[in-house]
Amino acid sequence: MLKPFVQLLGSDMPVLRRYVWLAVVYGLLSGLTLVTLVPVLSRLLVGDVRAAAPWLLLTQAGMLACWACRRRVERAGVAVGVSLLQGARQRIGDHVTRLPLGWFNADNTSRLGHLISQGMMAVAQLPAHVFTPVISGAVTPLVIIVALFFLHGTMGLIALLALPILAAGLLLTARLGRHADQAFQGHFADASQRMVEFAQAQSVLRAFNGEGGGTALLKQAIDRQRQAGTRLIYQTSLSVVLNAWLVQAIFAALLIAAALWLNVHLDSTLEAGSVVAVIVALILASRYIDSLLDVASYAEILRNAYGQLEAVQRLFAVQPLVEPDQPQAPRDGSIELRQVSLRHGPDQPEVLRDISLQIAPGSLTALIGASGSGKTTLLRLVARFFEASQGSVRVGGVDVRQMSSAQLAGQISQIFQGSYLFQGSIADNIRIGKPEASDAEVLDAAQQAGVGELILRLPQGLQTAVGEGGAQLSGGERQRIAIARALIKDAPILLVDEATAALDAENQLIIAQTLARLRGRRTLLVIAHQLSTVSMADQILVLEEGQLVEQGPPAVLRASGGRYAHYLEQRQAAKGWRIAAASHSEAH
Numbered sequence: 186m187l188k189p190f191v192q193l194l195g196s197d198m199p200v201l202r203r204y205v206w207l208a209v210v211y212g213l214l215s216g217l218t219l220v221t222l223v224p225v226l227s228r229l230l231v232g233d234v235r236a237a238a239p240w241l242l243l244t245q246a247g248m249l250a251c252w253a254c255r256r257r258v259e260r261a262g263v264a265v266g267v268s269l270l271q272g273a274r275q276r277i278g279d280h281v282t283r284l285p286l287g288w289f290n291a292d293n294t295s296r297l298g299h300l301i302s303q304g305m306m307a308v309a310q311l312p313a314h315v316f317t318p319v320i321s322g323a324v325t326p327l328v329i330i331v332a333l334f335f336l337h338g339t340m341g342l343i344a345l346l347a348l349p350i351l352a353a354g355l356l357l358t359a360r361l362g363r364h365a366d367q368a369f370q371g372h373f374a375d376a377s378q379r380m381v382e383f384a385q386a387q388s389v390l391r392a393f394n395g396e397g398g399g400t401a402l403l404k405q406a407i408d409r410q411r412q413a414g415t416r417l418i419y420q421t422s423l424s425v426v427l428n429a430w431l432v433q434a435i436f437a438a439l440l441i442a443a444a445l446w447l448n449v450h451l452d453s454t455l456e457a458g459s460v461v462a463v464i465v466a467l468i469l470a471s472r473y474i475d476s477l478l479d480v481a482s483y484a485e486i487l488r489n490a491y492g493q494l495e496a497v498q499r500l501f502a503v504q505p506l507v508e509p510d511q512p513q514a515p516r517d518g519s520i521e522l523r524q525v526s527l528r529h530g531p532d533q534p535e536v537l538r539d540i541s542l543q544i545a546p547g548s549l550t551a552l553i554g555a556s557g558s559g560k561t562t563l564l565r566l567v568a569r570f571f572e573a574s575q576g577s578v579r580v581g582g583v584d585v586r587q588m589s590s591a592q593l594a595g596q597i598s599q600i601f602q603g604s605y606l607f608q609g610s611i612a613d614n615i616r617i618g619k620p621e622a623s624d625a626e627v628l629d630a631a632q633q634a635g636v637g638e639l640i641l642r643l644p645q646g647l648q649t650a651v652g653e654g655g656a657q658l659s660g661g662e663r664q665r666i667a668i669a670r671a672l673i674k675d676a677p678i679l680l681v682d683e684a685t686a687a688l689d690a691e692n693q694l695i696i697a698q699t700l701a702r703l704r705g706r707r708t709l710l711v712i713a714h715q716l717s718t719v720s721m722a723d724q725i726l727v728l729e730e731g732q733l734v735e736q737g738p739p740a741v742l743r744a745s746g747g748r749y750a751h752y753l754e755q756r757q758a759a760k761g762w763r764i765a766a767a768s769h770s771e772a773h
């Protein structure tokens with residue numbers, strides 16, 4: 186439990202240390218104050234008020250000290266919570282910004298959101314509300330045990346032996362509950378995701394399932410969540426009952442010991458002193474049990490927070506990209522892959538296999554291949570979304586691992602699918618590509634990307650806000666703003682990944698014009714869906730199941746009658762009229 190806490194707190198660790206110390210001192214002080222009741226009660230029960238008075242004063246002083254200490258503990262606990270909320274979010278943020286971009290899939294991002302919001306709140310509340318009673322609940326009994334030993338050896342021994350037994354019991358129920366908790370969290374996240382999906386995909390669901398249809402998947406997810414929730418409640422109540430029962434059993438053992446002790450005296454002459462000792466011991470035992478009950482009652486909350494801390498630990502375990510000590514600047518706009526293989530995890534299949542290729546600066550390379558053949562993955566590998574499992578990726582003649590992230594980012598601009606627009610104006614969104622760009626440059630890029638007309642139509646022009654996620658713009662318009670962003674960034678390499686589905690005729694034209702304009706000026710690596718692009722290319726790469734099966738200039742590949750020639754034939758059969766135009770342009 187401590188390790189993720191240390192990771193989260195980082196340099197704020199002394200705040201936690203101070204708090205824990207204060208909590209331990211508070212626990213000791215509470216225990217000692219309780220123990221002062223022994224002489225107080227012993228004297229009062231035999232009617233000696235005068236002798237009890239100084240001890241009573243001590244008890245009161247102890248209570249005052251406890252009260253003052255408790256206030257400080259609470260303040261220290263709040264300080265830890267605040268550090269956690271402020272510093273830890275920052276630390277998670279720092280870590281996440283260094284993770285490879287490939288990490289940010291839908292699953293990981295939604296979990297990250299959950300962790301930063303609910304998870305961190307649950308963890309931050311621990312010191313102020315849970316740790317204090319748990320720490321003092323564990324320390325106070327230790328002092329009481331010592332006192333019990335003095336009063337009655339057997340009771341002291343029982344109390345001492347009870348501690349490891351109780352600890353084992355708590356650990357056992359925590360372990361049992363953890364499975365139920367994990368299952369519930371998993372189903373909970375799943376159901377939330379389905380709920381969002383369900384709302385977003387209403388039009389599709391209704392079209393295919395009719396009114397009220399499309400609820401089946403959501404219902405299943407909610408059912409699973411409900412079942413997991415029921416199991417968790419069942420498990421939790423079982424744990425609570427079991428823990429409380431264990432504590433009561435310890436209390437019973439102490440009572441029996443006290444009763445036997447009294448019995449021994451009953452057989453002989455009953456002395457006032459020993460009866461008083463038994464009563465005092467029983468009172469101590471009950472305080473001892475109260476503390477243990479405190480610990481037991483917080484076990485469930487601790488277990489839940491532990492789950493969140495584990496999520497933190499998993500997040501910190503993801504390897505960030507390693508920044509080189511002496512970064513080397515890329516020399517030109519070339520790209521080279523040397524025997525590159527990639528798998529997404531140790532037990533996953535190779536998505537790319539032994540790929541070697543060279544792309545000259547300023548050339549246009551078209552990447553083609555069936556769906557799932559690895560085209561997007563190859564492009565992302567160049568932009569270092571992932572680390573190659575084997576081989577090396579070189580950009581500008583330098584291994585990407587020898588460059589700083591900033592150097593690589595400065596070398597590459599990209600037009601990928603589903604390019605995201607941020608809240609802000611159209612100008613802000615385009616300027617991400619070049620923060621220092623003047624308004625004229627922004628407008629120029631916008632016009633090149635075909636958003637000129639749109640901007641003229643909008644009353645506030647370039648300053649129009651694009652709304653949350655760019656929701657007020659059409660998909661095509663959003664894509665074009667993303668193109669403008671890529672164009673304004675004056676990077677030597679442009680990577681283009683366009684899914685066919687995302688392309689309307691106008692956007693196709695814009696991409697084609699963009700490529701034609703930039704040709705020779707930038708290194709263009711394009712996942713090509715249009716024959717015009719393919720035929721314009723200096724080099725064609727054909728991917729098949731993660732392997733590069735053909736590469737070379739279009740004319741050579743066409744003549745060789747291999748995969749590319751076959752691809753052309755297929756296209757010709759499907760869209761004869763377009764191939765005529767393409768062959769025509771290729772002839773030029």
Ligand SMILES: Nc1ncnc2c1ncn2[C@@H]1O[C@H](COP(=O)(O)OP(=O)(O)OP(=O)(O)O)[C@@H](O)[C@H]1O
Pocket residue numbers: 290529533536554555556557558559560561562563684
């Ligand atoms: N993050 C990931 N984890 C595991 N496997 C992945 C991941 N991303 C992609 N894959 C797998 O890698 C293979 C190649 O995917 P990729 O997206 O590169 O194909 P593609 O050629 O771009 O296909 P398309 O033309 O449909 O876009 C697919 O089998 C895909 O399921």
Ligand SMILES: [Mg+2]
Pocket residue numbers: 560561562682
């Ligand atoms: Mg793809």
